[in-house]
Every structure is written in C-alpha cells, then in structure tokens.
Amino acid sequence: MKLFERVILRLGQDSDFIRFPTTMAGESVILLGYQTFFDFAETLRHLQAQSARIADTEWEVTPRLIQGLGEFLDNPDADMLVSLVLRGQLLIWFEARDRIISFTPTARILSRSIEAPITESVVRGSISAFVEDIDTNIGLIRKTAAAEDLRTHTYWTGADKQKQIVLIYRERCANPRLLEGIIQKLEENLGMNVQNLQNLSSMLGFNPWTGITKFNSTELPQEVERALQKGKVVLLLDRFPFALIVPSLLTDMFAVENDRNYPLVYTYLTRFLRVIGVLTNVIIPGLYVSLVSVNPDMLRIEIALTIARSRMDVPYPSLVETLLLLIILELIIEASIRLPKSIGPTLTMVGGIILGQAVVSAKLVSNILIIVLAATTISSSTVVGYHNSLTIRVFKYLILFLSAIFGLYGLVAGLVLICAYMASVTSFGIPYVHLMRPNGDANG
Amino acid sequence: MRMDKTGQVVAVYLISHIGIIFIFYPGQILESAESSHWLPITIGFCFYLVMIGIYLKGIRCFGGRSSIITILQERGKIVALAMLLPVAVYFTVVAIVTLRAYAEVIMSLFLTSTPIWAIMALLLGTAVYIAYLGLEAIFRTALLVVLLGVPIILFVLFSSFQNADWYYVFPLLDKGTMSFSFLGHTAFYKSMLVFSGGFLFLGFIQPALTYKPSKVIVACVCMLPILLLSVYIPVLTYGRSTAVLFNLPFLEAAETVEITWLMFDRVSMFFMICLISFIMLLLALIIWMIVQVLRMAARTPDWVPLLILAAIIYLVCLFIPDWLVLDRLLWWNVIPRIYSIIVLPVALLVMGYRYMKKRKVEAEQ
Incomplete structure (x- = not known):
C-alpha cells in the first residue's frame, strides 16, 4: 500500500522507529511506531493475548472484538498517520485486508511522579503539584475540582499539529465573554508554534510588550480549582508543569488559596x-x-x-x-x-x-x-x-x-x-x- | 459587560473635589466672612446641591443612560456644539488655572529650585497619559489612588485637630454674617470654583460607566463635612484673623502638627502629595472631557486633539507670570463658568421635560 510506505518513508530513518512484522489472528500484520514512546515487549505480549481471542472470530461479522484493539481508521491520509505515530500511538496494518488500526500501547513513563511544588511552597494545605505530563495534570484538576461541569477542550497546535494545549473551564461559572474570546483566538491561530509563553500570549493576541503578565501560572491544583470557580479559564500546555490561569488580576499578587x-x-x-x-x-x-x-x-x-x-x-x-x-x-x-x-x-x-x-x-x-x-x-x-x-x-x-x-x-x-x-x-x-x-x- | 460602577464614580467625584477644596476653598471663605463660617459654606453647598440635582434630573429625563453629548447630538450637531463649546472653553481655562496654580504650590512647598516648566511638564504629562488611556482607565486609577490616599488624608485630618482651640468656633451666630453680607463679597463667589469643575463629568461618562444617581447625591452630602473641616481646622488652629493672612490656610494649620513618634517632620507634606495625585486625575478627567467635545466637531483619533490641547495648555501656562494674572484669568472665566454650572443644567432640565412631554403625547397617540 502506497500510504503505509509513505509513512515509513517519512519516519523510517529514525533509529527508534520500528517496523515489526508479525501475525495476529492468523493474519500477517505490520506494527509501526516509536519504541521510545512505549514499552515494546509489554505491548507485544498484550497484543498477542488479544489476538488469540480474535483468532476464531470472523472479521466482517463480529468486528467488535477487533475494534476492542483500537480505533479503525477509515480513509486515513499520510499526515494523519504520521501525527498519530508522533503522539505515541502504535499503528497495526492488516496487510491482506488493507485495514489500519491505531492502538494505544503500554506507555513508557516519561514524566516525574507527582511531587511537592518547587516554586510555591505550601505550609498548610495540599502539596501535590503539577508535572510535565498533561494528562496527569488534567487528572489532578479533575480530582481537586470534583465538579460535574468541568469541561476540557484539546487543541493541537503548530505547523504540523503536534503540540497539545488543553483549555479547561467550568461551564456554569466561566465568564462567557472571556471563554468565547479565548476559544476564538485559539481556533484562529492553531497554526502557530507554541513553545513558550511568549508564543502562547501572541497566540491569544496579547501585546508582547505588556509590563504585566497576562497569565497567572501556578503549580497547585487547588489554585486552579479556585480560579475556575471564580469564572477564570485555565490553559495547560503539554510538557509544562504549570497551569496558566487567564486572566491574571491584581489580586493574584496578594492572594493564594492556601491563605x-x-x-x-x-x-x-x-x-x-x-x-x-x-x-x-x-x-x-x-x-x-x-x-x-x-x-x-x-x-x-x-x-x-x-x-x-x-x-x-x-x-x-x-x-x-x-x-x-x-x-x-x-x-x-x-x-x-x-x-x-x-x-x-x-x-x-x-x-x-x-x-x-x-x-x-x-x-x-x-x-x-x-x-x-x-x-x-x-x-x-x-x-x-x-x-x-x-x-x-x-x-x-x-x-x-x-x-x-x-x-x-x-x-x-x-x-x-x-x-x-x-x-x-x-x-x-x-x-x-x-x-x-x-x-x-x-x-x- | 455593563456593570454598575457607582463605587468608581463616587471615588472620582470625591477626588475631583477634595483636590481643590483644601487648597482654594478655606482662603476664600475666610475672606468672605468674619465669623460663623458655617453659614456661607452651607449656603454655597445648598446652591451646589440644587445644581447637581437639576443636572442629574435633566440627564434622567432622557432615560438616564446616555451621555449629554449624545443627548445633545440627537438635537442636531449645531445645537450640541453651541451648547458644549462654552463648556470646553471653561474646562480649558480650568485646566490651565489648575495646572499653573498647583505647579506654583508644588514649587513653593517641595521644589524651590526646580524650574516651573519641568514641574508643569510632569503634572500635565501624567494627566495627558491617563486621559489617553481612556475613561474606564481614569476611573479605575481613581479607585486605586483613593485606596492609597484616603488613609493618609484621614490620618492628617484627625491629627490636625492637635492644636485646635475650640473657642474659635464662636460666635456661632454672628450678626454681620447672619445678615448675609458675604453675598456681596467677591471671595464668596470665587469659593464656588471648587464646586464647578467636579460635577459636570457625571453627564459625560454614561453609558460606558453607569451609576446610581441617588448614591452620588449621598456622596455629595458627604462633601459638607469636608468643606466644614477645610475651613474650621485653620480657624480653630490660628483664629480667623491670623488664618486669613495665609495663602494656603489649611496647609499652614497642618504644618503645626507635631507627632513625636513619626520620623517625618512635616505631616502636611503627605497630605499635599495625596492632593497632587488627586489633581492629576482631575486634570486627566477634565482633559478627557474637552477632547470628547472637540471630537464632536471633527472625527479624529483621540490622540490628535489630545496632543493639540496639551500643547495649548502647556504654552499658555508658560506665559503666565504670577498669581495676579491667574486671578484675572479666573475672573474672565466667570461667564463660561456661570454658563456651565447654571445655564447648562437648567437648559438640560427644560429640554428633558419637553422631551418627556413629547414622548408622552406620542405614546397617547
């Protein structure tokens, strides 16, 4: 298949890129992905166990079991496949049937574990702080805020849509004008590369020469919880161990939640x-x-x-x-x-x-x-x-x-x-x- | 996000009056009457209260949610210009006088060796910058400045009773004053200057900033004790016959305060720097209002009339040699002033009533 070869052509020169032919459910498949993102041996064992169960079932009649492996990709293009691989997914190509499944492998741990905050010390109060892994951070916020109306939106930004920004707000509390403005700016400027907060602030249309920071950054989930409750909006950047609260206000100079x-x-x-x-x-x-x-x-x-x-x-x-x-x-x-x-x-x-x-x-x-x-x-x-x-x-x-x-x-x-x-x-x-x-x- | 900004409006209202009252008011009132100063103060204040009431009522007749510029423009651009240009002239002269007078006061109190053009440049520059930032920024700045300044003002006001001699209050009912002789004194009319700059802004700020007129009236009533304090503190400290000799009676009275535990010798200076910060905001507000009127004549970006206006004010101030010229300028400005604080509110009220009647008739048809 041309499509699959195009993917291999684009990523194949990387030393950590694997192209692993094997058989699953009696069919020959090829696995594609970056082995630095996941634990390959563990993933393979998991896949084999799954495929043993699929072996007896008929493909077209009961697709459910196969779907259990991962997401079927209908009419994928090369860009989409590349970006899936870059996000850490494992692609399974059933050669004979020309079907591709995107499988979520057993991930390697590429982040610190949750620790005490480094830049904000807490004397009396919860001391878990955000880490580099964005999903852990969202989890921490969900756990702390414990609110049903907590909404998250993910935006993939950058020229090749690889950098993840997550927008978090509370539906009932968020200031509607603020939320609308931020969403509009994010969607307008999705193509911008966001590597630091200056990039993010130009993405949101702030004046780069402002003397006052427009984001209040915090390491603590309880600060985020309070900010959400006040109607503010929180942005999380992948690989950035701080939550960014918009807007930053004068009172943020004087007040912390732990008071x-x-x-x-x-x-x-x-x-x-x-x-x-x-x-x-x-x-x-x-x-x-x-x-x-x-x-x-x-x-x-x-x-x-x-x-x-x-x-x-x-x-x-x-x-x-x-x-x-x-x-x-x-x-x-x-x-x-x-x-x-x-x-x-x-x-x-x-x-x-x-x-x-x-x-x-x-x-x-x-x-x-x-x-x-x-x-x-x-x-x-x-x-x-x-x-x-x-x-x-x-x-x-x-x-x-x-x-x-x-x-x-x-x-x-x-x-x-x-x-x-x-x-x-x-x-x-x-x-x-x-x-x-x-x-x-x-x-x- | 249209919200009720009564707090900010009251802050600006107080700022725009306090800044002038403690400098100009006591001298004029002391000059206008021998004793029983409460009477001229109350009379002047009641007149002021009536005018502000008429003005607010007039705005209210038009629904109470738009600025007088839009109200008048609905009646034709010529009408609006004819009615508001005298106000702009009046404001310009007020800005010139305020700038020059305060630069003089600052020079005599703080900076005896600094050239006056530099002092005026900083004062005007700050005001123009704030005016450039826009109406809402002016009002929010006012709130911050009030938060910083009011504790100091209150501290000085309380401590200045230190040398008060309460016998100076008497006679409470002086025959000369009770016969309203002060009404024939020019100083009494000059004292009205403190009322005139401050309240017209209430008509300019809506709909960007909405407020409750009733609360503004309450804030207005709070002015009476401030007026009384500004006059009676120098009287209680020095007695009328000495106090009237001073150029700035209130500051002279505050100079006498001696607080042993404070590392500063002159508490009055702190009072003065608060007043200066208030004046900067008042100037910014006045300049902003003139710019609004000027922009009615020619649609330009804000900064064009702002810069021209600043240049004019600055140049005129440079050519004023002393207080005497300043005093004459104040007298020349008396006609635009009477127009602004009496004719304009009354005219607005009359127009408002006619507008309401017309609408009622239309509604009946």
Missing part, C-alpha cells in the same frame, strides 16, 4: 502584609533618594543628620549610590536562580559579606542605604508568584528615577502612573484591577 487554610483574620492579615510588601518594594528606594537628595526638610532633624553623617564620605549622588547597589542585588537574585542548589549558599554568604560590611566600610555607599535596599529586596519576594515580582521590581525603577528628579512629587507622579498603567490593562475585556468573585461567596 484560606488559616482562620479568616490571618488570611486578611497575611494579604495585607503582602500589600505592604509590594508598596515597600516600589516606594522605598525612591523615597530614600527623594528624602536624601531633594526633600531633606521632610525628615525630622535628627534623622536627617544621621543620614547626612552616614553619607559624608560617599563620593556620588544618592541616585547613583542606590542604582549601584540595586543592580548588585538584582544580580544576586538572578545568580541564585541560575546556580545549582549546592552552590547557592556560597553566593548568599559572599553577597551578605560584601553588601553587609565591605561596601559600607569602603565608604562606597551609606549604611542606611543597605537597610533600605535589604527591605526592598526582602519585600519584593513577599509578592505571590515570581512573574509578579518581576513586574514590581521593574516598576520601582520608574519611581526611583522620577524621585531623583522631582523628589516626593516625582514619587507620587510615579505611583499615579503605575496605578494608571495597571488600570489600563485588560485581557478579553476583564480589567486587571478587578475582583472576580465566585458565585455565592461572601468573602472573595
């Missing part, structure tokens, strides 16, 4: 703490610069003198001083992500010694600045989600520069500009500054 495992008072107090953390991180460096270089009269005279004394030997303006140290701190954060866990502590120690003592005694920066920047860096990590912490880390530079020029007035202008920017961001008609509450929930 609700404590008494309500502590839920609110923790969230309030995170708000303070974000404000501290954004405002404090700018406030330091404006108070030191532009508006020292704002300070109580004792503090003003203390700061002036500590800056006495520092040779450059406070903006340069702050920028210098801020950049070193950014470098430390970046380096500690890059480094393997075993070397990480060394970096912290070196960084601590350099910043804590040496820089001050070398009179390169004032020691008040060290305190200010330590507060800034610590508070940048109180925000929920690394993607959000990136946003506020960048915002603080706007305020820093405006404060250096205009003092407190610049600081306020910067804050208003940031507020305005956040207020102007919308995704699928839902503003970033918006509370999405689940139906019938009083304290959303």
Whole structure:
C-alpha cells in the first residue's frame, strides 16, 4: 500500500522507529511506531493475548472484538498517520485486508511522579503539584475540582499539529465573554508554534510588550480549582508543569488559596502584609533618594543628620549610590536562580559579606542605604508568584528615577502612573484591577 | 459587560473635589466672612446641591443612560456644539488655572529650585497619559489612588485637630454674617470654583460607566463635612484673623502638627502629595472631557486633539507670570463658568421635560 510506505518513508530513518512484522489472528500484520514512546515487549505480549481471542472470530461479522484493539481508521491520509505515530500511538496494518488500526500501547513513563511544588511552597494545605505530563495534570484538576461541569477542550497546535494545549473551564461559572474570546483566538491561530509563553500570549493576541503578565501560572491544583470557580479559564500546555490561569488580576499578587487554610483574620492579615510588601518594594528606594537628595526638610532633624553623617564620605549622588547597589542585588537574585542548589549558599554568604560590611566600610555607599535596599529586596519576594515580582521590581525603577528628579512629587507622579498603567490593562475585556468573585461567596 | 460602577464614580467625584477644596476653598471663605463660617459654606453647598440635582434630573429625563453629548447630538450637531463649546472653553481655562496654580504650590512647598516648566511638564504629562488611556482607565486609577490616599488624608485630618482651640468656633451666630453680607463679597463667589469643575463629568461618562444617581447625591452630602473641616481646622488652629493672612490656610494649620513618634517632620507634606495625585486625575478627567467635545466637531483619533490641547495648555501656562494674572484669568472665566454650572443644567432640565412631554403625547397617540 502506497500510504503505509509513505509513512515509513517519512519516519523510517529514525533509529527508534520500528517496523515489526508479525501475525495476529492468523493474519500477517505490520506494527509501526516509536519504541521510545512505549514499552515494546509489554505491548507485544498484550497484543498477542488479544489476538488469540480474535483468532476464531470472523472479521466482517463480529468486528467488535477487533475494534476492542483500537480505533479503525477509515480513509486515513499520510499526515494523519504520521501525527498519530508522533503522539505515541502504535499503528497495526492488516496487510491482506488493507485495514489500519491505531492502538494505544503500554506507555513508557516519561514524566516525574507527582511531587511537592518547587516554586510555591505550601505550609498548610495540599502539596501535590503539577508535572510535565498533561494528562496527569488534567487528572489532578479533575480530582481537586470534583465538579460535574468541568469541561476540557484539546487543541493541537503548530505547523504540523503536534503540540497539545488543553483549555479547561467550568461551564456554569466561566465568564462567557472571556471563554468565547479565548476559544476564538485559539481556533484562529492553531497554526502557530507554541513553545513558550511568549508564543502562547501572541497566540491569544496579547501585546508582547505588556509590563504585566497576562497569565497567572501556578503549580497547585487547588489554585486552579479556585480560579475556575471564580469564572477564570485555565490553559495547560503539554510538557509544562504549570497551569496558566487567564486572566491574571491584581489580586493574584496578594492572594493564594492556601491563605484560606488559616482562620479568616490571618488570611486578611497575611494579604495585607503582602500589600505592604509590594508598596515597600516600589516606594522605598525612591523615597530614600527623594528624602536624601531633594526633600531633606521632610525628615525630622535628627534623622536627617544621621543620614547626612552616614553619607559624608560617599563620593556620588544618592541616585547613583542606590542604582549601584540595586543592580548588585538584582544580580544576586538572578545568580541564585541560575546556580545549582549546592552552590547557592556560597553566593548568599559572599553577597551578605560584601553588601553587609565591605561596601559600607569602603565608604562606597551609606549604611542606611543597605537597610533600605535589604527591605526592598526582602519585600519584593513577599509578592505571590515570581512573574509578579518581576513586574514590581521593574516598576520601582520608574519611581526611583522620577524621585531623583522631582523628589516626593516625582514619587507620587510615579505611583499615579503605575496605578494608571495597571488600570489600563485588560485581557478579553476583564480589567486587571478587578475582583472576580465566585458565585455565592461572601468573602472573595 | 455593563456593570454598575457607582463605587468608581463616587471615588472620582470625591477626588475631583477634595483636590481643590483644601487648597482654594478655606482662603476664600475666610475672606468672605468674619465669623460663623458655617453659614456661607452651607449656603454655597445648598446652591451646589440644587445644581447637581437639576443636572442629574435633566440627564434622567432622557432615560438616564446616555451621555449629554449624545443627548445633545440627537438635537442636531449645531445645537450640541453651541451648547458644549462654552463648556470646553471653561474646562480649558480650568485646566490651565489648575495646572499653573498647583505647579506654583508644588514649587513653593517641595521644589524651590526646580524650574516651573519641568514641574508643569510632569503634572500635565501624567494627566495627558491617563486621559489617553481612556475613561474606564481614569476611573479605575481613581479607585486605586483613593485606596492609597484616603488613609493618609484621614490620618492628617484627625491629627490636625492637635492644636485646635475650640473657642474659635464662636460666635456661632454672628450678626454681620447672619445678615448675609458675604453675598456681596467677591471671595464668596470665587469659593464656588471648587464646586464647578467636579460635577459636570457625571453627564459625560454614561453609558460606558453607569451609576446610581441617588448614591452620588449621598456622596455629595458627604462633601459638607469636608468643606466644614477645610475651613474650621485653620480657624480653630490660628483664629480667623491670623488664618486669613495665609495663602494656603489649611496647609499652614497642618504644618503645626507635631507627632513625636513619626520620623517625618512635616505631616502636611503627605497630605499635599495625596492632593497632587488627586489633581492629576482631575486634570486627566477634565482633559478627557474637552477632547470628547472637540471630537464632536471633527472625527479624529483621540490622540490628535489630545496632543493639540496639551500643547495649548502647556504654552499658555508658560506665559503666565504670577498669581495676579491667574486671578484675572479666573475672573474672565466667570461667564463660561456661570454658563456651565447654571445655564447648562437648567437648559438640560427644560429640554428633558419637553422631551418627556413629547414622548408622552406620542405614546397617547
């Protein structure tokens, strides 16, 4: 058959591609597939056991048993067969009858097992996290959400339709305009290659230069459950151990689902703490610069003198001083992500010694600045989600520069500009500054 | 997604008034009357309440769900332009005066050595950027700014009673004031400036943002205590005869506050920076409204009239040398102002009644 040979021609040069002739139910068949996707010996044993039962039955009279093997492919074309093989299916070709069955083999385990989350630590609450395998993730969500109206749609994207994206929502809760918009965009752009979130965001038609991430990513199924309940929509990417929640909102910076495992008072107090953390991180460096270089009269005279004394030997303006140290701190954060866990502590120690003592005694920066920047860096990590912490880390530079020029007035202008920017961001008609509450929930 | 945005509307409403009240209002009221300042405040406020009531009622006659631009355009483009261009002129002058005056205040309080063109550039730039982002962004920004600013405002308001001497409240019933002598004083009419910028926006924002007029009226009533506070805090701190000498009586009163546990010396500055953020939003809103009126004349993308307008405002501000010119500009603007806050609402109400009558007749036929 020409068709089958075309498939072999396209994939045959791969070393892990197998073409295995055998007999099943007294007929000669050829098995095609990638042996790296499945456990070949186990699959073969399974097939033989099945075929022993089929042996006596008549093909056309009782096709049911044969159908039990897998899916009959009526009028397949080469592209379809190739894509089936690439997704891990085993093709069984009955030579004499010219029929093809797509068989789901015993899969090899190509993913981690379910583990605790790596980027979001949970103190009190469920700690199973998503893994690379998309089916496991869907299963985890189904298990956690336990809702009858949970709907999943699979989209095969890319030029040769090999990359899987799964859209998950709850029929009764999902915001209809949001859902419609996402489905429409996904269907329009099915041909795009989605290898990373930038690709995905251009697929959904988001501005690539946005300063605020449009996806809230999480490793935890309970976060997804809550988001679905609030009417948001979740996207899962194959081989991506995070669920992507659309839209990402301002409140996602401050709230995680696990806060609700404590008494309500502590839920609110923790969230309030995170708000303070974000404000501290954004405002404090700018406030330091404006108070030191532009508006020292704002300070109580004792503090003003203390700061002036500590800056006495520092040779450059406070903006340069702050920028210098801020950049070193950014470098430390970046380096500690890059480094393997075993070397990480060394970096912290070196960084601590350099910043804590040496820089001050070398009179390169004032020691008040060290305190200010330590507060800034610590508070940048109180925000929920690394993607959000990136946003506020960048915002603080706007305020820093405006404060250096205009003092407190610049600081306020910067804050208003940031507020305005956040207020102007919308995704699928839902503003970033918006509370999405689940139906019938009083304290959303 | 058309939702009730009363919260945002109330936030913008408060912002657009508070920003001006604490700077301009107390000086004028103190000048207009010797004592019993509550009377001119209440009279002015009642007049304002009536006007805002008429305005909202007028909009309501047309179904209450569309902006006055569409309402007037239905009666012909010429009518709409004739009725709204004076408002645009008025708003432009208000924007110029506000920008220039606040730049001056900022310069005298924070940045004595910074050139005023830079201060104005940042103030106007921020406002134009926000106006460019559009109506809904303005309102959402307002909500965020209110959340950040109101705690500070309340803190300063409460702490500024620190040096209050309650004997200054008396006499509550002063003969001079009770004879309504303040009505003959220009300062009383100047004080009305604080009411005039703020409420016209209620007619421009629908149907993008819908609100409940009754709640806006409630928010409006909340303004009375704010007005009283703005005047009485300086009076209680310094007494009328001293307070009237200051350019910015409220800020001078807040300057006297001494909080030992705070690392900052001047609490009033925090109050001031909140007011500045409010003013940025007010300017953005005013500029956005002018652009809406201008776009009626020529259909262009938003940014064209926006940039032209910003350039005009900025250039005019550069050529204003001092407060005296500013004051004169305020006086020249009095006719468009009277038109905007009295004639326009009344005309709208009259048109609204006629429209309702016509519809009733049509329904009967």
